[in-house]
Amino acid sequence: MDKLIITGGTRLKGDVTVSGSKNASLPICIAAILANGASTIGNVPRLRDISTTAKLLESLGASVERTGSALRIDAGPINTVEATYDLVKTMRASVLVLGPLLARFGRARVSLPGGCAIGARPIDQHLKGLKALGAEITLEHGYVEAIAKKRLKGARINFDISTVGGTEHLMMAAATAKGETILENAAREPEISDLGDYLNRMGAKIEGAGTDTIRIQGVNELTPAAYEVMPDRIEAGTFMIAAAITGGDVRINGMKAEHLDALCFKLQDAGVEIVSRDGVVRVKGPKRPHGVNIKTRPYPGFPTDMQAQFMALMCIADGASVISENIFENRFMHVSELQRFGADITIEGNSATVKGVKKLSGAPVMATDLRASASLVLAGLAAEGTTEIQRIYHLDRGYERIEEKLAGLGARIERVKES
């Protein structure tokens, strides 16, 4: 197992380029199942979750080849409709194969994803929607079995809560259903619009992706298509905080600033300078940020996937901040690790009060989930002395070559094999 060793205290400076979005690549690669042929998906990051997706698609019979940042996914040869526990347990998004398999083959058997470090994460909204489209669903031996005796049929589906995966899942399943589907109270994350654009490129008729009402006119079939995935807004946000927390001056290339408005406003409130021009976002950190409160919300609110990283920044703020997590019930795993750096944080219910300290000091810590790991890297960059982060396989799920990119900005960071 690899670990990261960081010697903190360097102001980051220079240029960094954002990779393709993990959270858009996953549903888009899975949507390729819907066409009987080969789609080429560009700007797909090299990440552990993407290798898991490739393995999952191959386990169904598809062929997946990578050339540079593009994946060619030939879903023509798919001959199995079962996604096993071994694959689904390592990546929750695997459950999204259920709808496309059901739509194309009339049946599917997919392991229940179960909970994970950040919460229980049920899929009731996904299943409610598939049932509304006419699927018969049974749960047995830890698997969801779905059967559609006839072609799925369009329906009006009102989500009880805002769910990104649920919205994506039903867009895929409804794309080839008979008639019209209307998704109400749909999630509005940019990755949903990206999936909608890819599906439309395949011949789907989807309007309103990115708003809370999505209208889908079912088509008879989808055809393979080429597509370029959007930039990763969470990776971009993480680099913004890396600049802010080190008092650095970093130019971030290839990001879409408009996807990160909520984060940008909060960073500016904290005293961070942000200038966006010609597709480049320049971020200059203050001597010391001010304490700022945040509440995580579905898009366009403050993203839960940036909560841990923002908390790392608040650990060295001048003043206190209250950070409320409203999306996942257990997304404060990083708190006990940040405390090892000397951070002053107390948790009450779904809120953490962070009293900024002047300096963090490097410490041995352990990564517990993807964004928690990113917060430890950020704290390590700001801390005095050396930080060792173990279990960084979590980080490799979502950040492409993070140590190389940070080293390119002057960070003293190296990956070593754990003995």
Ligand SMILES: CC(=O)N[C@H]1[C@@H](OP(=O)(O)OP(=O)(O)OC[C@H]2O[C@@H](n3ccc(=O)[nH]c3=O)[C@H](O)[C@@H]2O)O[C@H](CO)[C@@H](O)[C@@H]1O
């Ligand atoms: C691969 C991917 O894109 N992952 C993102 C996606 O996860 P994911 O799609 O799993 O997140 P959801 O938006 O579905 O979950 C939001 C909340 O709804 C709950 N819920 C969800 C579905 C359901 O059927 N029932 C239910 O109760 C979840 O437990 C959670 O508390 O959106 C999250 C919220 O922005 C992000 O943190 C993840 O990075």
Ligand SMILES: C=C(OP(=O)(O)O)C(=O)O
């Ligand atoms: C929680 C995340 O991913 P996933 O939904 O794949 O667990 C994330 O990207 O921060």
